[in-house]
Amino acid sequence: MNELDSMVDSATAAFAGAATPADLENAKALFLGKTGRVTELMKGMAALPVEEKKTRGAAINLAKQAIEAALNARRQALADAELQAQLHAEALDVTLPGRTRGQGGLHPIALAWERVESIFNSMGFDVADGPEIENDWFNFTALNNPPNHPARSMQDTFYVDMNDEQGQPYCLRTHTSPMQIRYAVAHVKKHAAAAVAGTPPETMPEIRVIAPGRTYRVDSDATHSPMFHQFEGLWIGENVNFKDLKVTFLNFCKAFFETGDLTLRFRPSYFPFTEPSAEIDIAFNSGPLAGRWLEVAGSGQVHPTVVRNMGLDPEKYIGFAFGSGIDRLAMLRYGVNDLRLFFENDVRFLSQFQ
Numbered sequence: 196m197n198e199l200d201s202m203v204d205s206a207t208a209a210f211a212g213a214a215t216p217a218d219l220e221n222a223k224a225l226f227l228g229k230t231g232r233v234t235e236l237m238k239g240m241a242a243l244p245v246e247e248k249k250t251r252g253a254a255i256n257l258a259k260q261a262i263e264a265a266l267n268a269r270r271q272a273l274a275d276a277e278l279q280a281q282l283h284a285e286a287l288d289v290t291l292p293g294r295t296r297g298q299g300g301l302h303p304i305a306l307a308w309e310r311v312e313s314i315f316n317s318m319g320f321d322v323a324d325g326p327e328i329e330n331d332w333f334n335f336t337a338l339n340n341p342p343n344h345p346a347r348s349m350q351d352t353f354y355v356d357m358n359d360e361q362g363q364p365y366c367l368r369t370h371t372s373p374m375q376i377r378y379a380v381a382h383v384k385k386h387a388a389a390a391v392a393g394t395p396p397e398t399m400p401e402i403r404v405i406a407p408g409r410t411y412r413v414d415s416d417a418t419h420s421p422m423f424h425q426f427e428g429l430w431i432g433e434n435v436n437f438k439d440l441k442v443t444f445l446n447f448c449k450a451f452f453e454t455g456d457l458t459l460r461f462r463p464s465y466f467p468f469t470e471p472s473a474e475i476d477i478a479f480n481s482g483p484l485a486g487r488w489l490e491v492a493g494s495g496q497v498h499p500t501v502v503r504n505m506g507l508d509p510e511k512y513i514g515f516a517f518g519s520g521i522d523r524l525a526m527l528r529y530g531v532n533d534l535r536l537f538f539e540n541d542v543r544f545l546s547q548f549q
């Protein structure tokens with residue numbers, strides 16, 4: 196192999212050994228640069244006789260072209276490799292399933308809660324909200340359930356180690372019944388202001404309200420949770436009676452369960468804040484629960500003492516109240532047999548209600 200061929204070989208090898216474009220430019224300089232081997236060979240020709248110059252020059256030129264061709268091939272190869280690497284790094288697998296944004300929905304209790312509100316709304320009931328940390332007066336005493344009354348033991352609760360400005364101990368409300376007093380007192384006050392503005396007192400509109408919300412008791416099993424949901428109903432006017440209660444609650448149940456095929460009964464009971472008092476039971480006449488009486492609410496005619504604590508004259512105003520468990524209604528409506536499922540937040544359970 197002559198000297199020129201071996202130079203072309205070593206240039207090709209040097210280019211092949213260059214891993215980056217910068218390495219390649221350095222390798223190029225060794226052969227084609229100002230002091231590179233090809234340049235040196237050209238310079239060396241000066242001393243040759245004219246005839247030899249021609250052939251030697253042509254041979255060196257051929258070698259130079261071969262080196263340039265090798266250089267260009269390597270440049271292209273490096274550029275291709277870089278592009279491949281980039282494509283690989285940015286690889287997109289279009290067959291992968293997309294990352295979807297999970298769709299949220301309302302909790303079954305919230306769904307039941309909303310149903311309760313919209314049904315009672317459609318029957319002309321206002322919807323009110325009140326505090327979950329309640330004082331002793333509203334939760335018990337104003338509801339004709341004074342300290343040391345044995346009925347208090349029906350509703351053991353969580354007490355807050357703090358009293359309000361009147362020295363009343365705070366507790367977590369055991370029922371939504373305190374909202375009877377809170378709402379009625381506000382209603383009476385509002386009406387008194389209207390009376391001052393010239394509206395005769397006789398025109399006080401009836402009190403017709405439901406108050407849904409969280410309630411607390413020291414209770415925990417498959418059908419009782421220490422935190423649960425109730426809604427209070429209150430309807431007070433000059434001539435509101437048990438018949439109105441029955442019609443109201445029956446119509447509510449029919450709308451809530453979307454069936455006309457159910458029966459309602461009152462079962463005598465006791466609550467300090469109603470007299471007479473009754474549990475409301477319903478029975479579906481068909482379907483999987485047919486024929487079984489299910490307790491869905493406590494109710495009764497509002498006790499005169501409670502009416503008085505609302506700021507109203509019990510000789511003139513009369514009405515009824517009821518308190519029902521939203522969780523219980525949701526269990527019946529959706530066929531859930533363990534209340535605790537509602538509070539475990541397992542999406543496999545919750546997503547079934549969407």
Ligand code: PHE
Pocket residue numbers: 369370371372466469472492493494495516517518519
């Ligand atoms: N507050 C009662 C309870 O939680 C239910 C009730 C409300 C009963 C209104 C009568 C009237 O058990």
